[in-house]
Amino acid sequence: MAAETATPFKSRPVQAPYPPGSKPKRKRTWTRYRLMRYYVVPWLFMIPILGLHAFVVVIPALQGVYYSFTDWSGIGEAEFIGLRNFEELFFEDQSYIDALSRNVQWMIFRVTIPFAFALFGASLLARVKRGAMFYRTALFMPFILPSIVTATIWRYLYNPRYGLPTLVGYDKALLGQSDTALWAIAFADNWQFWGFLMVLFLTAMQGIDPVLYDAAKVDGANRWQEFWNVTLPGIRPVVLFMMMMVMIWAFLVFDYVFILTGGGPAGATEVISIDIYKNAFQRFEAGYAAAQGMTICLFAGLVVSAFAFLRKRGWDI
Amino acid sequence: MLKKRLILLATLVLLAALAAGAATAQETVTVWAADDETGSCWARLLVDTFPRDDIEIEVVLQPGSSLVDAQRTALQGGAGPDITFSHGPSFMLELANAGLLLSLDHYADEYGWNDRFAPWALDLGRVEGSLYSLSEELETVILYYNRTVFEENGWGIPKTMDELYALADAIREAGLVVMGPAFGECAPCYEWAVSVFLSHHAGPDKVYEALTGQRPWTDPAFVEAITALKDIVQDGWYMGGLDLFFSDTFQQAHSLFGAGEIAMSFEGTWMLDNYQRDYFGEPGGNMNEWDWFAFPTAFSDEPHFIIGVGSSWGISQSAQNPDAAAAVLDHYYSTGYQAESHGVCGNAPAPLIYEGDVFANADPREARLYQEFGQASAAGNYGYTSWSFWPARTNVWLWEQITRVYDDQLSVEDYLAGMQKEFEEEFAEGLIPPIPAR
Numbered sequence: 001m002a003a004e005t006a007t008p009f010k011s012r013p014v015q016a017p018y019p020p021g022s023k024p025k026r027k028r029t030w031t032r033y034r035l036m037r038y039y040v041v042p043w044l045f046m047i048p049i050l051g052l053h054a055f056v057v058v059i060p061a062l063q064g065v066y067y068s069f070t071d072w073s074g075i076g077e078a079e080f081i082g083l084r085n086f087e088e089l090f091f092e093d094q095s096y097i098d099a100l101s102r103n104v105q106w107m108i109f110r111v112t113i114p115f116a117f118a119l120f121g122a123s124l125l126a127r128v129k130r131g132a133m134f135y136r137t138a139l140f141m142p143f144i145l146p147s148i149v150t151a152t153i154w155r156y157l158y159n160p161r162y163g164l165p166t167l168v169g170y171d172k173a174l175l176g177q178s179d180t181a182l183w184a185i186a187f188a189d190n191w192q193f194w195g196f197l198m199v200l201f202l203t204a205m206q207g208i209d210p211v212l213y214d215a216a217k218v219d220g221a222n223r224w225q226e227f228w229n230v231t232l233p234g235i236r237p238v239v240l241f242m243m244m245m246v247m248i249w250a251f252l253v254f255d256y257v258f259i260l261t262g263g264g265p266a267g268a269t270e271v272i273s274i275d276i277y278k279n280a281f282q283r284f285e286a287g288y289a290a291a292q293g294m295t296i297c298l299f300a301g302l303v304v305s306a307f308a309f310l311r312k313r314g315w316d317i
Numbered sequence: 318m319l320k321k322r323l324i325l326l327a328t329l330v331l332l333a334a335l336a337a338g339a340a341t342a343q344e345t346v347t348v349w350a351a352d353d354e355t356g357s358c359w360a361r362l363l364v365d366t367f368p369r370d371d372i373e374i375e376v377v378l379q380p381g382s383s384l385v386d387a388q389r390t391a392l393q394g395g396a397g398p399d400i401t402f403s404h405g406p407s408f409m410l411e412l413a414n415a416g417l418l419l420s421l422d423h424y425a426d427e428y429g430w431n432d433r434f435a436p437w438a439l440d441l442g443r444v445e446g447s448l449y450s451l452s453e454e455l456e457t458v459i460l461y462y463n464r465t466v467f468e469e470n471g472w473g474i475p476k477t478m479d480e481l482y483a484l485a486d487a488i489r490e491a492g493l494v495v496m497g498p499a500f501g502e503c504a505p506c507y508e509w510a511v512s513v514f515l516s517h518h519a520g521p522d523k524v525y526e527a528l529t530g531q532r533p534w535t536d537p538a539f540v541e542a543i544t545a546l547k548d549i550v551q552d553g554w555y556m557g558g559l560d561l562f563f564s565d566t567f568q569q570a571h572s573l574f575g576a577g578e579i580a581m582s583f584e585g586t587w588m589l590d591n592y593q594r595d596y597f598g599e600p601g602g603n604m605n606e607w608d609w610f611a612f613p614t615a616f617s618d619e620p621h622f623i624i625g626v627g628s629s630w631g632i633s634q635s636a637q638n639p640d641a642a643a644a645v646l647d648h649y650y651s652t653g654y655q656a657e658s659h660g661v662c663g664n665a666p667a668p669l670i671y672e673g674d675v676f677a678n679a680d681p682r683e684a685r686l687y688q689e690f691g692q693a694s695a696a697g698n699y700g701y702t703s704w705s706f707w708p709a710r711t712n713v714w715l716w717e718q719i720t721r722v723y724d725d726q727l728s729v730e731d732y733l734a735g736m737q738k739e740f741e742e743e744f745a746e747g748l749i750p751p752i753p754a755r
Binding site: 073074075076077155158159160161172173174175176177178181261262263264265266267268278281282283284285 | 560
């Protein structure tokens, strides 16, 4: 039945709905009908969303590609300058290279700490029966808070006069030092994000066949062995998919950095998106900013390609 | 006969209706304002006080802090408000060069703006001799001080840089922080101190020469100035330490200033209204008083000020009713509206020539500021704010890279060499805002 629905032309027997003598005409009509129904009408329904997608995504994206090869200031006419922006980006602009390295640091943090928190939290919560919903809601709650709210909370939590540092007798501002600021922001971001990952992992864990845990118990597996040999393989596709997404998102980080430090102190938290913002809106170098944006697409493409390659090699992604 | 009379009557009624319609037809002028207390206040005041019935001012309150960015994008798309707003001359220069602003020359003649504005302020809006924008919000950076704390400790007002250094030592000996604020929320605000030190340490004449391409930014006088600034920042004048200077908020710094834990605040004149309203006396939960003095110079004991404007206004090239927009601007830049906006909304007045006792109700400390500022300007004792006189890319370098100097990641010499490089490029591209002749 399912096959019938998927391939109606082959599986559905064509009955003769036409009287004798008018077969050729009727056949043409039926062919046109099938063409309309299966090839034209679906696209008619798709036109609004395709049109919207073209205007909102495709055309601006193509414009972005074009502007990356120009010296556009963000207003007025743009002059085509070929690969000059990319040449400057990769061979002359040290601040871009520094920003890129911070994005990579951010990515490493993001695929380790929040994942560890989320896997640990999910494996604990999977066994909780009473009040499970309360715990899940409480831990998920930060994810639905606006970044400005969360960032402001953390700004006060980090204050060395009355915040968390005072609890351990530390009197320096974590956000005000070059060597601690990026990690302080990443941790604040982690606090908001790991609950989301945890809920995803928890949902995936609930899909694991309980028989596997029973079998593990019969074999004498302890909690760690259950987690390592049953839970983790069972949720591996979700973990790897989220890892891919998180790696892509790491190149887009903006809000927390912008709110908490604006790229400071002394450029210590300047990631690519902050650099793009400054170039586009403060230095009036929108063409150069577009080129920087193109590199983010390139890095995202590299991440996706790497995962696609691993999938081809037989990884369960 | 009756039919003719009926036709005549109908015609008269129709004409009367058309005339009435024409009489009530209004031209609309759109203005965007930030959706905050100040933005909605001046916009409401503008609508309420505008005297002409044939023009309707449509105010669109824009949420968020990126009003200028949103407007820039809209203008590029052929939309946006009729009356455009931007951060200042260098931003308006970009819009004018892109052909997005209307020339205001004939409106300046029609409404007499050439006689109404301070000449240097009007010159800031000119591009290749034509007027494209009008400056608003007269700004400078001064040293506010906690007068109560000063009186308790017997500290006097410093008139020279040396006296300021001695005062800073005395403040620290008393266990207080020398000055605020902190810039954890505002990266561009680092430009305030750089602007002051370039003009008050190296001297405004040298800055003028640099801005007009006659002297490089790598000049030893500028190296000395930036080194002096770096030394006081690293010495903990600001907030007691570099980490707090980099990360604390304005509110924290101003609260500590009001409470007397910070002795001085190196702030802009836009805080004149806020200190009294929010941080001192009953609103601040203390019994303290504040006052101000001009930041001393290294070469004179007379008060000097850096001059600047907070923002600029112009008319969009795509404005439907440019004449009506000019009429709105004319009202906005009237001394009456400016005085009322200052009194009601706390806005800094536009750089107009004020005659008579327009600011009679102003706080005496504020009145003294405008008086001394006027006298200093007339005597040539004025320097330059980077946000009004530096081209965009050079200015971003100025405030962005100075933090690396403070953090010892960049030498003063390399900082100024980078500024010179950016400046040379923009100078060659003709992107330097008009620099009033000294």
